[in-house]
Amino acid sequence: MKVIKVKNYEELSRTAATIIAGVILSKPDCILGLATGSSPVGTYDQLAAMYEEGILDFSHVKSVNLDEYVGLDGSNDQSYRYFMNTNLFDHVNIDKNKTYVPNGLEEDSDKACADYNEIIRSVGGIDIQLLGIGGNGHIGFNEPGEAFEKETHCVDLTESTIKANARFFESMDEVPKQAYTMGIKNIMAAKKILLVATGSAKADALYKSLYGPITPNVPASILQLHQDVTVVADEDALRLIKEKGLL
Numbered sequence: 001m002k003v004i005k006v007k008n009y010e011e012l013s014r015t016a017a018t019i020i021a022g023v024i025l026s027k028p029d030c031i032l033g034l035a036t037g038s039s040p041v042g043t044y045d046q047l048a049a050m051y052e053e054g055i056l057d058f059s060h061v062k063s064v065n066l067d068e069y070v071g072l073d074g075s076n077d078q079s080y081r082y083f084m085n086t087n088l089f090d091h092v093n094i095d096k097n098k099t100y101v102p103n104g105l106e107e108d109s110d111k112a113c114a115d116y117n118e119i120i121r122s123v124g125g126i127d128i129q130l131l132g133i134g135g136n137g138h139i140g141f142n143e144p145g146e147a148f149e150k151e152t153h154c155v156d157l158t159e160s161t162i163k164a165n166a167r168f169f170e171s172m173d174e175v176p177k178q179a180y181t182m183g184i185k186n187i188m189a190a191k192k193i194l195l196v197a198t199g200s201a202k203a204d205a206l207y208k209s210l211y212g213p214i215t216p217n218v219p220a221s222i223l224q225l226h227q228d229v230t231v232v233a234d235e236d237a238l239r240l241i242k243e244k245g246l247l
């Protein structure tokens with residue numbers, strides 16, 4: 001595992017975007033595994049800027065996203081499809097028909113998940129998977145305690161996630177209670193993994209994930225077993241690791 005320490009969010013975003021750009025340049029028809037959340041937003045801005053400058057061409061790139069809320073249409077501004085369109089896809093020359101997000105409108109969850117696993121397989125697997133990390137060490141929507149071996153599956157969102165999301169919706173009834181997420185098995189099958197972490201709220205999760213025991217209680221700890229992981233993190237996120245003299 002390679003850990004790159006950066007000073008601030010801008011440097012984190014530039015560093016992560018450079019790594020992804022390297023994959024696109026060396027394999028123009030690569031498959032990007034993409035993530036939502038606030039952590040990768042700057043990375044997407046930087047990738048869009050590289051496209052604007054003529055450094056990157058996304059015309060042969062395909063993408064698969066980690067997760068999507070159940071019940072939300074892609075036009076809903078809280079859906080992860082909407083997030084990806086507005087934060088990246090609308091700003092580069094990627095063919096949106098080749099950008100995949102789990103189908104949140106599919107009510108048959110077995111079908112939604114099987115279809116998504118099939119999409120990942122049919123595009124030939126993920127060349128680089130970008131990840132954020134939850135404060136409890138979750139990746140995608142793989143919450144602590146879930147089996148490591150799962151592929152795409154439906155998760156019941158935790159009470160705290162539902163409450164945290166409530167502010168984005170008009171009523172509690174509209175807040176999604178479930179999500180479809182790639183499982184740890186899909187994530188671990190990616191050729192490369194790039195995890196970005198920023199801020200002190202991630203310090204505990206990052207320390208446990210990189211240096212603690214490998215356990216489903218800290219989903220990101222499984223990354224210790226992947227052969228090609230790069231972590232880009234700022235000083236706040238690395239604080240505990242540094243305090244313990246591990247970096």
Ligand code: GLP
Nearest residue numbers: 036037038039132133134140141
């Ligand atoms: C959500 C997403 C994750 C993301 C996490 C952290 O749970 N499903 O993919 O990593 O939030 O988000 P943030 O980067 O905003 O802290």
